[in-house]
Amino acid sequence: MSNPMNYVDRLAVRARQERIPSVDTAGQVLLRIQQHQPRAVRPLAFVAAGSLALAAGIAVFIVPLIQSITDPLAAVFQVGAGMLP
Amino acid sequence: LTSARALTIEAMLPGVAAMAMAFERSLEEGRALELRVVDSDQADIRASLSGDGAAYAHLVKRYESDIARQMWRFTRNEEELERLVQDVFVEAYLSLRSFKGHSPFVHWLRRIATRVGYRHWKQRDKERTALEQQMDIDVDLLASPEEQSPSEAAEYLFRLLERLPTEDRLVLTLMYFDDCDTREIAERTGWSRSLVKVRAHRARKKLKVQLEKAGYGRGDHE
Numbered sequence: 229m230s231n232p233m234n235y236v237d238r239l240a241v242r243a244r245q246e247r248i249p250s251v252d253t254a255g256q257v258l259l260r261i262q263q264h265q266p267r268a269v270r271p272l273a274f275v276a277a278g279s280l281a282l283a284a285g286i287a288v289f290i291v292p293l294i295q296s297i298t299d300p301l302a303a304v305f306q307v308g309a310g311m312l313p
Numbered sequence: 314l315t316s317a318r319a320l321t322i323e324a325m326l327p328g329v330a331a332m333a334m335a336f337e338r339s340l341e342e343g344r345a346l347e348l349r350v351v352d353s354d355q356a357d358i359r360a361s362l363s364g365d366g367a368a369y370a371h372l373v374k375r376y377e378s379d380i381a382r383q384m385w386r387f388t389r390n391e392e393e394l395e396r397l398v399q400d401v402f403v404e405a406y407l408s409l410r411s412f413k414g415h416s417p418f419v420h421w422l423r424r425i426a427t428r429v430g431y432r433h434w435k436q437r438d439k440e441r442t443a444l445e446q447q448m449d450i451d452v453d454l455l456a457s458p459e460e461q462s463p464s465e466a467a468e469y470l471f472r473l474l475e476r477l478p479t480e481d482r483l484v485l486t487l488m489y490f491d492d493c494d495t496r497e498i499a500e501r502t503g504w505s506r507s508l509v510k511v512r513a514h515r516a517r518k519k520l521k522v523q524l525e526k527a528g529y530g531r532g533d534h535e
Binding site for chain 2: 231233235236237238239240241242243245246247248250251252253254255256257258260261262
């Protein structure tokens with residue numbers, strides 16, 4: 229029985245002589261690169277802007293809340309200070 | 314007789330010397346050409362990085378046939394070939410800053426091409442039905458390679474390797490179609506050389522079993 233791998237080796241020698249279809253891709257490559265760059269940046273910019281707006285909104289509510297927790301008598305002292313001569 | 318032989322050798326010597334000189338000259342010319350290509354590659358890469366599209370187009374034109382040859386091992390469809398070659402150059406452009414220039418640009422491109430091709434196969438594997446994957450080898454096609462046209466032989470080898478798991482297929486594709494040794498396969502795939510050797514051995518074994526199962530050796534295939 230002949231060795232099948234010998235057959236594959238001979239097949240490969242023949243296959244390597246094949247002519248490859250020609251391609252012309254430079255134009256399409258440049259077009260895809262141009263389309264790729266803004267598309268990659270734009271969603272990131274939207275996400276960044278959204279995150280910033282959300283963070284600012286949270287900060288407006290959270291900062292006074294933290295102040296009232298860490299110093300609960302501050303409002304009383306401020307009122308008292310106003311009543312002093 | 315000895316002196317006659319000596320005379321013949323003496324007469325041949327100028328010819329041999331001339332051949333050796335011509336060979337050396339062609340080697341030097343080859344080296345000079347290689348250096349010129351490397352220089353122009355580096356100039357085009359620098360220009361591309363600073364936003365010169367024309368410079369990148371030069372690089373694409375210089376290497377697209379080389380890359381097309383490689384990608385033709387990953388598909389037999391001309392439309393897919395065009396898209397895969399584009400994928401390689403787009404991916405190369407997007408990671409151009411990571412190219413250090415320690416090896417020729419084309420070697421770096423070939424590594425990207427191998428990655429793109431491998432990904433393409435993985436994608437195709439998901440789409441292929443189980444039935445397609447289990448289809449038997451057509452024994453009638455096992456004609457003598459010398460009787461087949463190169464294109465038929467390539468098509469048939471492609472179909473044979475298609476039945477193997479993707480990693481095995483990749484190793485044998487590089488080995489058979491691109492005539493790569495284990496060092497070059499390791500370089501292109503990023504796998505260690507010992508892993509490549511093990512995979513190649515196992516893949517060849519699997520292929521042999523498949524061919525024997527299909528009846529190779531029972532008929533006359535020589």
